[in-house]
Amino acid sequence: MKRFLPLLLLLIACRYEGPARTDEAGRPAEDGALQVQNETWKATRLARLTAPDGWLSLVGLFWLAEGTNDVALPTIPPRTAHVSLQDGQVILQPDAGFTIANQPVTSARTLRDDTDGKGPTVVRSGSLSFTAIKRGDLQGQRYGVRARDPQSEPRRQFVGLDYFPFDPSWRVAARFEPYDPPRKIPITNVLGMTSDEVSPGALVFELQGQTVRLDPILEQGEKDLFLIFKDGTAGKETYGAARYLYASPADADGRTIVDFNRAYNPPCAFTPFATCPLPPPQNRLKIRIEAGEKTYAGHH
Secondary structure (H helix, E strand, C coil): CCCCCCHHHHCCCCCCCCCCCECCCCCECCHHHHHHHHHHHHHHHHHHHCCCCCHHHEEEEEECCCEEEEEEECCCCCEEEEEEEECCEEEECCEEEEEECCEEECCCEEECECCCCCCCCCEEECCEEEEEEEEEECCEEEEEEEEECCCCHHHHCCCCCCECCCCHHHEEEEEEEEEEEEEEEEEEECCCCEEEEEEEEEEEEEECCEEEEECCECCCCCCCEEEEEECCCECCCECCCCEEEEECCCCCCCEEEEEHHHCECCHHHCCCCCCCECCCHHHECCCCCCCCECCCCCCC
16 A cells, blocks of 8 residues: 655654654654644645546556456547456557557557556556556455546546644554564455455554554555554544554654554545555554544545
């Protein structure tokens, strides 16, 4: 899953320096400074969501069967992509109406999927583009084609994001309790697919007089801790399935910050063509976390 944190904030570790509130570099900060940082994060979140290739641009998701597949792309007029799935390889058959890196597809091309370290191969036809995606679970691998178009209806009719008022009290000091060895925890997505994901340890903190313990996971190639959670506001003020949140790795003393002001909606709040992971049972909280992003008013 891609974070919606500002590039600058990805380069600076969030540190906690005791009871006093701190900024992104671990220096003492006033509430006003923290709010400015939060507004910067929100602006970057908005820019990434509404980008021409952001989640709002999704227009289709087509799962592939082994062998030849005729993928009816949502273009005007409709176009068909002939895609083969052969032993875990997604192969686009020749069609000069499609381009890859501005070159017509005049011979069969094996497409990199979205788990490839080089990124997926992007195939284009007019304003529409599509890529191969790969989703694995305990039963095996599943491959599909995901289509995007910056002229999509959700992007054109986007109504904006809504947040709880910024409140520094929802920025809490957490203790990282490592698992040795790291645990594999089952994570199920909205398709009902379950995979084992790596949790390096628990984040433990006090909230509303209770001790809260959440299991983050580590995404491929990432260092920040990814939290999938839901709370007592889910299905009411906030999106019912889950919200997401990143925390920086713990410092040498095992401390980090969990800032619920930066909790955000998963892509599934905006499009039916995403494959969002859902929170494990231990990350489903009864307490209300009145911070971060609220339900999207234009939810499909």
